[in-house]
Amino acid sequence: MTPGRPQLWLGLDPDGPPFECPAGRVAGLARSRWRWLVGAAGVAAGVVVALLVAASDWADDKAIIIVELLLIGWSFLGAGLFAWRRRPANRVGPLMVAVAAAWFVAGLTSSDVAVLFTVGYLVSPIPYALVVHLLLAYPSGRVQAPLARAVLAAAYLVAGVGSLLVVLTNPHPPWADGAPANLLAVVDAPGVAAAIETTATLLGAVIVLAAGALLVRRWRRATPLQRKGLAPVLLTGALFLAFLAITLTVDEISSSRALEGGFGALAALFMLAVPYAYVAGVVGSGYSRARAVGSLVDRMNQAANRESLRDAMAESLGDPSLELVFKRRGRDEWVDAEGRRCTAPCDRGVTEILRDGEPIAAIVHRASLGDDPQLMRSVGSAAALALENDRLQAELRARVAELQESRANILAIGLAERRRLERDLHDGAQQRLVALSLQVNLARAKLDDDPATAASLLDSAREELRQALGELRELARGIHPAVLTDRGLEAAVGALADRSPVPVTVQPLPEDRLPPEVEAVAYFVVAESLTNVVKYAHAHEASVSVERVNGHAIVEVRDDGIGGADVGGGTGLRGLADRVAALDGKLEVVSPTGEGTVVRAAIPCASS
């Protein structure tokens, strides 16, 4: 998962929060009123357009037109309002209502009134583009895949621009003998209009076929559980698109009106079936969802044959690749069931599971399951309690792994420190003592013949001895400073500050002594941080504070240097982090480039 707030939840939650808040309820009431209004307007529009068709002097087969108009229009309207009510934030409902509205407007094509006829003529292909939109957006209400977006854009473009060009060039459509004048026609070019119409129709057929292919692809990618909900809409939708494509093609390549009419009727029949299929799908998926949740609860309750929660979820949701990850307590970190740190895969869906408003776990699943967030939330809610146990186990494993890692690091650091000590002793004090020995030998040899040189050699021997002592003291302080044991953290930190070439302000430390192991780790945090300030930070000043807050010693070293320090960047800070972790504490390094560095350790300490 990425640093900061991980981009964990992919394609989640188009339906809003799992629990409706009071504000949501008020908005729900307002929406409900709107739906009634839209419903009433739709019914009225159907009646008005039907009356206009009935009153038309030129339209043939008026009864068939009116039945088709009202059946399809009101079916989409009713199903759209049902969908809108069931899933207010999902766009499928409004899309169906839009199909109904466009359908009624397109019905004006049979009108006697020139303005209404012109509007109907212009809008007539739009309902089909809207149905393509609806099918591509089903069931989430959003068209997300780039290919589906491209097909949809092409559908609207061909329907809109094609229709506009035809209307502009064709004052008297050949199929509308006796109809009023097309008021938008600017030129009378029936040949051009026919060519445009043929092109747009054939392009429309290709687009419709492409949309059908996308539906088939979605079907193949769905889990068995999802297929139960998707089947009615995808099946009728695909059949509608297939017959629409055939009708459009036959319209252009055949002169048989009977053939065209037959396929047209079949296309209309399947278009009429789409809204009913949607309702059947919603009811069916509701049952499937209830069955999935019920099956999950059953499996979880079978104490005698308890399988892992993951397996139960995978089985219930029909997704064998399903995985569970757990949020660590008090950390922005996710682990798998074995306690290993993990990141969100970018090609999978992820559903967060909340308990008391806090994320406790997440289901990583096939991306297509994200189309039904309600199902994922239901499964998550059913499993939340049991997941809490699995989460505790994962947390425990993560802690054990951390402790093992930290113990191994401390051992490695200990070995490295011993090697460094041996090297320091060999190169420092030991060499000085060797030189001292040689100088004494030499002075002894010179004592009789050249007492002045002997005295000078003894002086330099004394200097070697002084430096050797200083180096031994420094080494001993690196192993464990005596001042810390004798006089406590304040004196030891004060000594570090005094020796630092960069001015260091030490805030007053707690009066009570901290436990010895806490004092030692706090001391090394300050010592290592101040060493880094001197070596790397290019700082003008630094400050040190140690406070007791909520049972923790909070050790903080700040500087005003160049920043850019990183715990993973070197062994020094990594070693500190391990020392702090060994006492169950946490080391944090905030070091933005150019803005100084803050090293903060929180070390748990009981009152002493």
Place this chain on the structure above:
Amino acid sequence: MAVSVLIVDDHPSFRATARLLLEVEGYDVVGEAKDGAEAIRQAAALCPDLVLLDVNLPDIDGFAVASRITAANGGAVPAVILTSSRDPSDFGSQVARSGARGFIPKADLSGDTLAALLG
């Protein structure tokens, strides 16, 4: 004629003190080297009678340097005496295998100890 010596050690303070000590004892210190590579070059160029060679060098191990110097063909091969501030028992039989004439702990370095090993 004084024995010519090349002193090899990475610690300048040891090189300076050893030079003083050996010169007082009548040796002719003809050169100093601070690492193994420089030691091999200087030994070939200066042809000293004796190379006083520290075991712990920053680049090449002193035993390897001793082998290279004593295995050199052509001209007089210098005697190599190894030295270290570590205890000789740390090195086991490596001294004998390196081609060096012997080993002197640094603190015991003197004209007499060198003369004893050179025979």
